Amino acid sequence: MSTIQLSSILLNNDPINYVADEALVQAVEIAIALGKPLVVSGEPGTGKTQLAHFVASQLHQQTKNDFFPFAEKTLVYNTKSGSSASDLFYHYDAVGHFRNKEDKPASHFIELKALGLAICMAHGKQHPALKGISSLRQFDTFDEQPKSSVVLIDEIDKAPRDFPNDLLNEMENYEFDIRELNQSIRKPSGDARIVVIMTSNSEKNLPNAFLRRCVFYHIPFPDKEKLMTITRKRMAIGNNHYDRILNEAIDKFIEYRQQSINKKPATSEFLDWMNILKEFNLLHSNGSFGNYGSVPEQRKYESSLNVLFKNKEDIDRIINKTV
Structure with a gap:
């Protein structure tokens, strides 16, 4: 009988090893300066997803001594074929809440997702705007002071056609509602930044109304x-x-x-x-x-x-x- 060799080959995915050319870095800088999302297209495997981790790592190193430092880790949302705009902000486990026999409040069944986390992190734990969600399980993980962040919305073209358009208002104002708690949370007007990077494999065209509000860059296959x-x-x-x-x-x-x-x-x-x-x-x-x-x-x-x-x-x- 043949012996199956058990080995493990790990690729070095440290963001510091990401190779970003000048044009790509400039596209990131333009998106940050304008406060708009960056949509990155390219063949699968050309480094679109890794770009977000590189940007988060780089900005963290550059700002860790600032008043509004960037978080080291990227906040990631993996788009699915059934995704809706609200999924980017939070998830409510309605089934778990229904089956709850201990009469726990709705807040125990709500989990903030990438963009919702970014907006809350921009406030800091002590901000009055977050008082209404202090019972969320994730609340204790927030830093006391406001923090900037990089949000990755991966493979946005997997989502239903209406998904990008449904994001327009939320993306422009960085605001969302948690209906189950009757709470509305909006990014503060301070200096904490949210940098949004979206990847697309160009499987289907994104709506023009959505693209008008974004910065676009195509990563070519490397020479x-x-x-x-x-x-x-x-x-x-x-x-x-x-x-x-x-x-x-x-x-x-x-x-x-x-x-x-x-x-x-x-x-x-x-x-x-x-x-x-x-x-x-x-x-x-x-x-x-x-x-x-x-x-x-x-x-x-x-x-x-x-x-x-x-x-x-x-x-x-x-x-x-x-x-």
């Missing part, structure tokens, strides 16, 4: 030079021993993308591929990349292609050309 920089930072293997083999690997990856018909592999899949090849000890300087002297090594290389290609037709085509 060879940027792929090399990303790989060095994320894998910590930027030394002379690996430079040649990484260059050849990137050339092969670009070639594979051109050959792929059904789904082109993304940057994140390339990094996974490099990690697997490193684990298989196939990133060595003997011979040319992808052509190995031993049958076991060649089989391992062919197995690694399952990380890049997610369609049998593409895998068969590539392996037949590799052999």
Whole structure:
């Protein structure tokens, strides 16, 4: 019986290793200056989601000694096909409340979500505006003083068509109602900031009325030079021993993308591929990349292609050309 090897390969996702070019940083700065959400599009796996974590980490470092510092962690809302605008602010567990046999108040069944948390954090725990929600379980986690934050609304194009338009008023005023508590909470007019970053895979067009109120940036697929920089930072293997083999690997990856018909592999899949090849000890300087002297090594290389290609037709085509 074959033995299944239990191993773990973790990619370094530290935000400090994110590679943001000048144009992308300027788009973030423009969105902050205008106080508007930033909508980021691009192929899956090009770093749209990681951008928000990079911005939160960077702003936290820059402002941690200020009066309204940014929280270190991003407040994340993962959009779903059934999402509604209110889901961005809070969730009320109506079923749990109905089944409650201890007569707990409605506040015990309310959980603030990303944008609702950001608005409350901008007040600080001591602000009178939050007195009406002091019974929420999350209230004790708030800082005493106001705090700025970065909110990520991930894959907004997954939501129903009306979702973005329903957000317009709330996004412009940063205000929401908790109907079950008869409470209305609005971001204070002080200096605490809320930076909203939304990602889109361009699966469907966002409404024009919504886009008019946003800053937009498209992250292009990285060129060879940027792929090399990303790989060095994320894998910590930027030394002379690996430079040649990484260059050849990137050339092969670009070639594979051109050959792929059904789904082109993304940057994140390339990094996974490099990690697997490193684990298989196939990133060595003997011979040319992808052509190995031993049958076991060649089989391992062919197995690694399952990380890049997610369609049998593409895998068969590539392996037949590799052999």
